[in-house]
Amino acid sequence: MSTTTVPVGAQSGDAANETRQPAGIKVLFFAEMWERFSYYGMRALLVLYLVNALGYSRDNALALYGIYTGLVYLTPLIGGAVADRILGKRRAAVIGGTVMMLGHFAMAFEPLLHVALGLLIVGNGFFKPNTTSMVGELYEREDDPRRAGGYSIFYMGINLGAFFSPLVAGTLGEKLGWHWGFGAAGVGMAIGLAQFLWQQKDLGRSGLMPHQEPVGMKDLPQILLWSGGSLLFVVGALQAWRLVGPIYGQLPVIGQILLAVAVIGGAIFWIIKPDAKSEGHEPLTRAEWGRVISIIIVMVFVIAFWTGFEQAGGTMALFADQNTDRMMGSFEVPASWFQSINPLVIVALAPLFAMLWTRLDQSRYRLGDTLKQALGMVVLGLGFVVMAMAQSQADAGAKVGMQWLAIVFFIHTVGELMLSPVGLSMVSRVAPAKVVALMMGVWFLSSAAANTLAGFMEQMLHGSGISLYPFLAAFAIGAGVLLALISRPLEKAMHAK
Structure with missing residues (x-):
């Protein structure tokens, strides 16, 4: 992975600048790698944890897994819209990383299971769409020949994190204890967030609104406010579900899915239309x-x-x-x-x-x-x-x-x-x-x-x-x-x- 400190869009006449990737691509590569490490590490353990540790029935474990992964793909539509209109992509990504980190660590405590999953869903909505969009903002020109290569590098970061996470978090979770695996996912997210903040100078203006400066200590109150607000939203949503959940549960399964997709999809379209x-x-x-x-x-x-x-x-x-x-000899994979x-x-x-x-x-x-x-x-x-x-x-x-x-x-x-x-x-x-x-x-x-x-x-x-x-x-x-x-x-x- 080659990088350059030449400002994006600069016309220096050096042909190498047309092939070297901007320095910011390595920042987003590692941020996404660690985020995917945390996500896939937790996902690899979730159903096994629900069935083998918490005593969930097979059907209930798979249903919770389906709801969780389904919502993970819905919230980025909202998180992207909030970033575009209010926060800016870089601050939204930091907030999302913070909320996900809290969610992964909360998974280490059985009573906080649903709160933890809610935090991961909300945090992903802030983080995922905005880091992806920031890759494109590293290149000022739409026809920059480095753009496709930059996304390819970013994609490799996703798969590198996804490859190592079951091997690390999965091994810790199944061999040492479930909470060790979830804790490893949280540590991975913390490393990714710290690296993103530490090296953000290489991102230039990517992810910032015209009036914004790079994320610093002055932004801590805003980050804490949005992170705390995310926690309150999750807790409130879970309390509301206790009221409407029994009624919803009386519908046939296909009716539950169609109603959920209609309500959530309609709300999202109203937000981003x-x-x-x-x-x-x-x-x-x-x-x-x-x-x-x-x-x-x-x-x-x-x-x-x-x-x-x-x-x-x-x-x-x-x-x-x-x-x-x-079994491979005396070792169980x-x-x-x-x-x-x-x-x-x-x-x-x-x-x-x-x-x-x-x-x-x-x-x-x-x-x-x-x-x-x-x-x-x-x-x-x-x-x-x-x-x-x-x-x-x-x-x-x-x-x-x-x-x-x-x-x-x-x-x-x-x-x-x-x-x-x-x-x-x-x-x-x-x-x-x-x-x-x-x-x-x-x-x-x-x-x-x-x-x-x-x-x-x-x-x-x-x-x-x-x-x-x-x-x-x-x-x-x-x-x-x-x-x-x-x-x-x-x-x-x-x-x-």
């Missing part, structure tokens, strides 16, 4: 509406992918814990370690897929974005075919070898590389410029809905006679085939002028 009276606002043209609707249609299909993929921290984590022979396979494969194969798509796009065998994503869904479904075979062996009374889960995680990651980067690129390129940020937020609603659905899926299938993994295989493959069949008209609408 553009002001129709603002200067420069123009209604979308018919062609632009076509592009927006096409993105939303693909988004609905993508829910099928993430519903299956996010079993990794839920049912597949329990399968690793309960149905997998993890922690169940959480399997969740390090995904980031490891991403780091290894992402450059190869980037070259593959480039070669294909330049040949007569070019595949449209929707067709690539359809293939990703089919590949995910094939992974669940393997998973169904492993489950069948486990149901016969024997623990299966570790290679079964390793193969499934590898296949699923290949599917992810076909779908996730392609989808993000598609939205940024296809969405009309005036609503591109909003559409990116809408795109992440598919992950929010899918994460929630993933937690409830097994419970929804109870009594139906349908097993989870065969259903997910058919669900993903069927969605992929259907998306492939309608890909041509979708591509046509996406390229309409």
